[in-house]
Amino acid sequence: MNELKQKIDITKKKFRWSDYIAERIIKSVAFLSITFIVLIFFFVFRESFPIFNFSKDAEHKTEQDSSKQAQSNPNEIQEQYGVPAPEPEKQEQYGVVTSDTLTEATIQTSTQETAQQASAQPAKQEQYGVQTADDTSMIENYATSESKATEVSTTDNNKHALKTLVTKDWQPVSDNPRFGLLPLLLGTLKITIISMLFAAPLAILAALYTSVFAPKRLKEIIKPAIELLAGIPSVVIGFFALMIMASFLQDLFGYATRLNSFVGGIAMGLAAIPIIYTITEDALNAVPKTYYEASLALGASKWQTAFFVMLPAATPGIFAAVLLGIGRVFGETMIALMATGNAAMMGLNPFESVRTLAATIGAEMAEVVFGDTHYNVLFLIGSLLFIFTFILNAIAEFWVKGRLMKKIQGK
Amino acid sequence: MILKRFKRDAKGFFFEGLTLVSALIIITILIVMLVVIIIGGKSMFTWEFLTSFPTEGMTQGGIFPALFGTALMVIIMSIAAVPFGVITAIYLTEYAKENSVIARSIRFAVRTLAVIPSIIFGLFGLGFFIKFVGTGMDSAFMGGQLKWGQPNILWASLTMALLTLPVVIVSVEEALKTIPRELREASLALGATKWQTIRRVVLPGSYSGIMTGTILAVSRGAGEVAPILFTGAAYYLATLPGSLSDQFMSLGYHIYIMTTQSANVDQTLPIQFGTTLVLLLLTFSLNIVAIILRYRIRRRRIA
Numbered sequence: 001m002n003e004l005k006q007k008i009d010i011t012k013k014k015f016r017w018s019d020y021i022a023e024r025i026i027k028s029v030a031f032l033s034i035t036f037i038v039l040i041f042f043f044v045f046r047e048s049f050p051i052f053n054f055s056k057d058a059e060h061k062t063e064q065d066s067s068k069q070a071q072s073n074p075n076e077i078q079e080q081y082g083v084p085a086p087e088p089e090k091q092e093q094y095g096v097v098t099s100d101t102l103t104e105a106t107i108q109t110s111t112q113e114t115a116q117q118a119s120a121q122p123a124k125q126e127q128y129g130v131q132t133a134d135d136t137s138m139i140e141n142y143a144t145s146e147s148k149a150t151e152v153s154t155t156d157n158n159k160h161a162l163k164t165l166v167t168k169d170w171q172p173v174s175d176n177p178r179f180g181l182l183p184l185l186l187g188t189l190k191i192t193i194i195s196m197l198f199a200a201p202l203a204i205l206a207a208l209y210t211s212v213f214a215p216k217r218l219k220e221i222i223k224p225a226i227e228l229l230a231g232i233p234s235v236v237i238g239f240f241a242l243m244i245m246a247s248f249l250q251d252l253f254g255y256a257t258r259l260n261s262f263v264g265g266i267a268m269g270l271a272a273i274p275i276i277y278t279i280t281e282d283a284l285n286a287v288p289k290t291y292y293e294a295s296l297a298l299g300a301s302k303w304q305t306a307f308f309v310m311l312p313a314a315t316p317g318i319f320a321a322v323l324l325g326i327g328r329v330f331g332e333t334m335i336a337l338m339a340t341g342n343a344a345m346m347g348l349n350p351f352e353s354v355r356t357l358a359a360t361i362g363a364e365m366a367e368v369v370f371g372d373t374h375y376n377v378l379f380l381i382g383s384l385l386f387i388f389t390f391i392l393n394a395i396a397e398f399w400v401k402g403r404l405m406k407k408i409q410g411k
Numbered sequence: 412m413i414l415k416r417f418k419r420d421a422k423g424f425f426f427e428g429l430t431l432v433s434a435l436i437i438i439t440i441l442i443v444m445l446v447v448i449i450i451g452g453k454s455m456f457t458w459e460f461l462t463s464f465p466t467e468g469m470t471q472g473g474i475f476p477a478l479f480g481t482a483l484m485v486i487i488m489s490i491a492a493v494p495f496g497v498i499t500a501i502y503l504t505e506y507a508k509e510n511s512v513i514a515r516s517i518r519f520a521v522r523t524l525a526v527i528p529s530i531i532f533g534l535f536g537l538g539f540f541i542k543f544v545g546t547g548m549d550s551a552f553m554g555g556q557l558k559w560g561q562p563n564i565l566w567a568s569l570t571m572a573l574l575t576l577p578v579v580i581v582s583v584e585e586a587l588k589t590i591p592r593e594l595r596e597a598s599l600a601l602g603a604t605k606w607q608t609i610r611r612v613v614l615p616g617s618y619s620g621i622m623t624g625t626i627l628a629v630s631r632g633a634g635e636v637a638p639i640l641f642t643g644a645a646y647y648l649a650t651l652p653g654s655l656s657d658q659f660m661s662l663g664y665h666i667y668i669m670t671t672q673s674a675n676v677d678q679t680l681p682i683q684f685g686t687t688l689v690l691l692l693l694t695f696s697l698n699i700v701a702i703i704l705r706y707r708i709r710r711r712r713i714a
Contacts, residue, residue: 022606023506029495030502031513033580034520036573043538044531205433213427214434222434224702229441231627231698232691233634234529235663239687240444242670243451243680273437303423306430324526331528333637334663338671358530358637365537365641382534386527393526397519 044386048379050371165377170344170355172364172374179377183344187261187354188330191340194265194350195272195329200322202269203276211284212292212306223281230274238338241267246339255351257341262350264340268332272325279324283317284310316403320396327392331385333358357381448687455685469647469669470678474686479651480564480659481633481693484643487568487655488575488632493625495572496579503580504587505609525577529637536570536642537562558656565655567643574638575628582627582701586620586708587613623704630697634690636663646672662690 167180206226210219246263255262287310295305311318336342341353342363361378368375463473499517507514546560553559590613598608636644645658646668652659669683670676676683 016604016606019604019606022609026498026502026506029498030507030517032495033499033517033524033576036576037520037523039539040527040531040535040573043543044534047534047538047542202433202437205430206437209427209430209434213430222438225438225441227702228695228698229437231630231634231694232444233636233663233694235634235636235666236448236687236691236694237444239666239670239683240448243683244447270440277437301423303426307426327526327528331530333528333530333640334667338667358528361530361534362637362640365534370542379534379538382531386531389526389528389531390523393523394519397522 041383041386041390044379045383048376048383051373051376051380168346170360172368172377177374179374181357181381183346184355184357184360184381186346186348187340187344188356188358190261190348190350190354191265191268191336191356192326192329194261195267195269196322196326198266199269199272199325200276203273203321203325204280204318206273207277207280207284208306208311211281212302212310226274226277229270230278234271234332234334235338237267237270238335241270241335241339253351257351257353259339259341259353260351261340261354264336264354264356265350267335267339268329271332271335272328275328276321276325279321280314280318283314283321286317287313316400320400323392323396323400327389330392331358331389332356333362337362357385361385445691448684448691451684452681452686452688455681456688460685461689464649465647465682469673470675470682474662474665474682474689476648476651477660477662477665477686478689480644481662483652484564484568484571484639484659484661485629485632487565488571489625489629491569492572492575492579492628493621496576496624496628497583497621499576500580500583500587501609501613503584505605505613521577521580524573525581529574529635530640532570532574532638533640533642535573536566536638540566540569541642561656562641562643562645562658563656564643564652564659567639567659570638570642571632571635574635575632578628578631579621579624582624582705583617583620585705586617586623589620589708589711590616619704619708623701623708626697626701626704630694630701633697634663634694636661636667639664662686662693666690 164178165181167178168182169178169180170183171178171180206222210222214222241263242259245267246258249263249266250258253262291309291313292305295309296302300309336356336359340356340359342355342359343353344355344360345352361381364374365378368378460473461478462475464475466472499521503514503517507517541560541562544559545566548559549555549557559565594612594616595608598612599605603611639661643658644661644664646660648658648660666683666686669679669686673679
């Protein structure tokens with residue numbers, strides 16, 4: 001007996017390096033996915049951080065620097081510009097990047113203050129002089145973004161930019177740049193509402209059809225078809241919306257602007273439908289079969305059961321589905337870039353062009369100077385998008401799931 | 412009585428019809444989209460179009476560099492994403508306790524990764540890979556010379572790998588769960604260690620799941636444009652990317668550029684349709700393969 005015990009002890013305590021190492025590696029790799037989330041948040045936010053960097057210290061420094069500049073002659077400042085930055089950053093620019101609405105972006109006026117503009121003219125020409133090339137050629141713009149002079153003006157600009165964040169004008173590239181996020185926010189909200197009004201009822205009803213009414217054969221066609229819709233790249237949906245749907249809808253409704261929030265909303269709805277459909281279907285399938293059978297046994301018909309028993313029971317899941325659909329639309333970039341017209345306007349009319357937050361990043365990031373205020377503001381928009389989708393996902397995950405469990409298990 | 416019954420049936424007919432019509436609308440839109448793109452791009456869909464370079468300021472010629480760039484990016488992306496995804500999935504199914512805090516937070520992180528907008532990944536690629544890692548590598552190894560601190564195919568692929576990681580994890584996890592508990596227990600009972608069991612029993616059984624995950628990831632990665640907008644995609648390149656520090660052309664970016672940024676959109680319309688058709692066929696065929704594979708895995712679980 002004792003011998004046996006000893007044997008068991010020995011086998012238990014036998015230490016295997018390969019097992020130990022494998023477990024360690026697997027564990028640490030798995031942890032990386034959490035790290036990624038933290039890293040994403042950290043690095044997106046880090047690039048936007050300079051905009052908040054106007055503490056008293058920085059302000060003091062700015063004053064000092066500006067007074068120094070006032071005393072020194074322009075040549076000195078010019079020299080500062082000429083000195084290559086310790087780590088010059090290269091930025092590739094692709095000629096005329098925007099087509100119709102953003103012509104001012106191609107001019108690329110500097111965001112520096114006028115006084116400095118005058119003194120830094122030669123250096124600036126070096127930076128921005130090659131803007132006239134046509135759209136097929138590629139311009140490589142070497143921006144010495146971390147040079148001293150830019151830093152000073154950036155701090156000033158950041159203060160200015162922070163003040164304009166809650167205004168109605170989004171004019172990032174002008175002599176007096178204004179970074180009003182309100183039109184972008186409004187545009188995104190408009191698109192989200194339109195797309196949800198279109199996609200949510202369709203997807204939820206379709207899910208109800210496949211999980212309650214549909215014969216098995218039909219179900220096996222509809223489900224993979226909608227899964228296939230999920231696999232269509234957003235750029236293809238955007239292309240379809242831009243080339244075909246926009247004209248078709250314009251003929252149908254006869255509004256003035258061809259690309260507007262309505263077209264964009266419908267197109268994004270197409271991207272959101274598979275998400276809403278899949279999660280709603282899962283939620284409906286998670287409703288206990290007893291609910292369905294009890295309802296039928298009480299004399300309710302099939303449609304009454306579907307609408308008054310199944311649907312209410314799955315409400316939290318459907319809510320989560322719509323939330324995730326909203327998250328998808330909110331962050332959708334390519335469709336917004338291609339089908340919404342991309343004009344930052346404040347109107348409430350759904351047949352006007354709009355510009356969404358994500359599309360702004362996509363359209364303007366390629367042409368900003370690294371380290372510039374505009375660059376920081378774009379990253380700030382990115383952080384906002386990240387926080388928003390993170391919160392939506394957290395709500396869908398914890399709150400809704402908890403309620404669903406409560407409801408179904410009756411605890 | 413009969414009238415009442417009829418009324419109820421009519422109502423039922425209406426509501427059931429409503430759900431059927433919704434499903435049909437979705438399917439119809441899908442079919443219309445496919446048909447229109449196929450009709451528009453059919454004439455361009457030739458061998459020559461697939462294998463030649465764009466010519467005459469991109470108004471003529473083929474899409475070979477875009478096709479090649481997409482393929483290359485997708486391969487590098489898979490090399491990065493698949494091992495990561497498989498290992499994470501193994502941890503979640505084999506090592507972690509179902510309801511432990513760690514497992515739950517990893518699951519939450521994976522789901523968050525899946526819903527973060529793709530443009531955020533682009534920003535992350537720019538802020539982390541290019542500005543942090545790339546610039547750091549330049550100052551460490553290249554003596555400040557600019558090589559890695561700029562958009563290139565490596566950074567674009569890694570950004571895309573991060574985006575497609577959840578796809579891999581979810582499919583592999585699903586496949587690992589279909590492997591019967593008895594198999595694992597039998598292996599352990601025969602004296603194999605946990606790692607031996609995983610390597611010899613669990614992993615071979617989940618190859619189809621790993622395949623599904625890879626295929627889905629590839630199809631997702633091939634179609635996404637937002638993450639590579641500023642991490643490596645180029646408007647036009649005369650040569651194919653030769654090293655990891657080169658930029659590349661991609662199908663999706665090509666479509667975007669041709670439709671919205673080109674000076675003569677009408678003139679290049681056939682090319683746009685052709686490129687869209689190629690991308691659509693690519694992602695579609697991959698998706699269909701993945702759906703079939705997944706269907707077979709699910710059937711195995713039932714059986």
